[in-house]
Amino acid sequence: MIKTVKSVAGKQGKSNRSDCYIEFTLKNSGGLNIELKSKVESMYGDSIRKIFKEMCRFYKIKNADIYVEDYGALPPTLMARFEFAVKRANPELQREYWPEFNNDNLYKTKKDKFRRSRLYLPGNTPKLFPNAGLHKPDGIILDLEDSVSPSEKDAAQLLVRNTLRTIDFYGAERMVRINQLPKGLDDLKFVVPHNVHVILIPKCESGNDVLQVEGKINELKKIYNVKNDIYFMPIIESALGILNAFEIASSSKNNCALAIGLEDYTADIGTQRTKEGKESFFARSTIVNAAKAAGIQPIDTVFSDVNDINGLRESVLEAKSLGFEGKGCIHPRQIKVVHEAFAPTKEEIEKAKIIIEAFNKAKKKGLGVVAIGSKMIDAPVVKRAENILKLGNRQ
């Protein structure tokens, strides 16, 4: 005998565009009653009701009152919200309702892919998802951590999962920032089976943090028969993390980049962020050195003033001069500026061309040592020149 249980999911209020609000009441009798108020009733009302009925069949729900206010939510959002409502009413329920996987989302990534820009999207704000890829960031981060309120963490897990399955990011690398460990380990089962490319590990303080994530991922990969590589980007946000930077960077072969988060770091060392950034110079430089020593990409923090485009440009040029290869973005309008600022200058491209040419010539002649004028050219210099040309072609 089930007693009447009521749960709610989603967000209420018209300002929550592309989202919905659901009240779900599980009952003993009376069948399914769906009351839908939708701004797209005339276009999609019937198809929305069909989704709920199908999901009720899936979860073997025969008697329930379902009240929905829909503000133009796309199907994966409706599904995530409804699944969440059902699970809140019955926390024992483990079965996941997966929307059909969009085959456009099957593309792969590479460990040394450019990661100049990564766009953060709050994991519980669905209206931002469908168009994010149009702005052509190198990576899109579905965030489960700081941008999601504690009470909505589990709602965001479902929404992020459905988004990974259905929404086309148009070639951007598919990233998820999980929560700080140990909570973040619970997030993994909602992302690992769905072609996630990179996991961002926040507030990382030791190599062991990375290994825990790796262990859990390997476990899940077996369960879900996942074949694709999943890379890690540990984010260091504390004094301890900075002092363990190399250990973290070199802890796993799946690390592809090492990032710094300055808001938390400056709080941790008991100071504030300034424009000059003296307080974080040591930390940022440490990140660059640790990452380079481990052979991965050093990635800078976000630039938080969305309206200050010139400030952003300067900040990227400064990061580039320190050795960083990427920057976090919190607004799509930042992406183009970041790419422009990371682009090699004309002089850099010319110089790189000369180096590659000299190297190829020497290789043809079978020479072991290459020199331009009196300067010796060794392998890392050639590699850097190649990277510069690749970056230049990106523009």
Place this chain on the structure above:
Amino acid sequence: MKLIENAAGRLVPDFVNGKKQVPYKGVGKYKPKGKKHAPPIRSCADYPEDGSKVVKNLKEALKKAGLKDGMTISTHHHLRNGDVLTNMLFDTIKSMGIKNIRWFPSASFPVHEHLIKYLDDGTIHHIEGSMNGPLGRYTSEGKMKGLGILRSHGGRWQAIQDGEVHIDIAVIAAPTADPFGNATGDRGPTACGLLGFALADSIYADNVIVATDNLVPFPCTPWQIQGNNVDYVVEVDSLGDPSKIVSCTTQVTKSPDRLLIAEYIAQFFEDAGIMKEGFSFQAGAGGINLAFAVYLREQMKKKGVKARFIRGGSTKYLVEMLEEGLTDYILDGQTFDLEGVRSMRENPNHLNTSPFTSYNYHGKGNFASLVDAAVLGATEVDINFNANVVTHSDGYLLHGIGGWQNALFGKTTILAIPSFRDRIPVVVDEVTTLVGPGELIDVIVTERGIAINPRRKDLLKATKVSSLPIRTIEDIYEEVNSICGGKPAKPKLNKEKVIAVIKWVDGTVIDSVYQIKK
């Protein structure tokens, strides 16, 4: 009333409010003959020699003008959502016990929701103009007694000249006027820029009442409305709320997706070769349009290119371009912000135009067709490039046509539209209401790519090497459907009950709007 199929394949009524209609025949196909309609002969002997036509209030003026049941009253919309006068006018008409007025505004705004009670009680019989927001909803639900008629700004002038609409009394809100009736909109506490939308009314109406909250001694210059056409002048406390007259839709959008659209359009201007020395364009005041102007301005500066003229809706962004020398002239149809008003007052190169110069079908040519490219919006576009600006995909009538149909005659027409809004597809298989035929629409620019009308082989060729995401419209349509969760169902309409008709620029009926089925 019988529905007949017009040349666009749409069903339209043969009679509207008892008047026989001509169904749409195709672009440029219908050319009525005969003489233009004319106002009655007047003699200056009948007007006060001291030049003062001031009467004590609106009621007195309406009485003197011979207000009767069933008359046609016109107003203009330069005061936009700040308009107080129109509501006051109908309060007065109601107090006089008059019924069955045909209201003939150049456009309506949400502030005119006040008039719904007069539609209910029979003071107003029906509206011919635009039915925006609440009035549109009211009309869509089949509550208006007569049929609504929507016309473009140019079509309104044409309808007056054809005699299709005879205005009995024009009531012209004038931010500054003199006792003789000379009036201007470019100064005064409720300044709105120009009064071009009232110009036809002042020339063709039987009786013309100028209402002002800033009466100045003769002469009021410049006289945008000539006192020689005016019968009565009325002083009122206030014409409207200045903050709502000149502040609508004049902010550049902050939406990254809309900015992307604006950026694409600006680049399209360059890649397609539209942006060249001495070119011209039209840009309105929507968020995307303003952003487009900002991007284009940067490109023009970079390339050292100057425009000969810009057609507005003027805003501070266009004014800045004029002042920086990036254009020789602004040809202004309506002023959207205070900077526009100031510039029009002070800068001789900021010209005041009217639907007569720019849009009228019965003019000997019009400015709209001289413009190199016009950037416009739409509520829906279909895979044949037909577009809709009056109804939404749920079938509700919510917007007027404005100058949109007329601006389609520019050399290149570009529609700036998101491919879907929330979950509402904007690129559809067939528009709910046909307002602009696809043969006049050349390019649609969405955040998901740009589609060029296959008729424009020249544009397709010019942009072959462009880095812009140029796709077919079908391709965008398919993608939008797949994102939104399949093809949207059509609105549930009562196809037996037409609630309004859409006129083409020549006065023929291009489509019908139907009652919403509840």
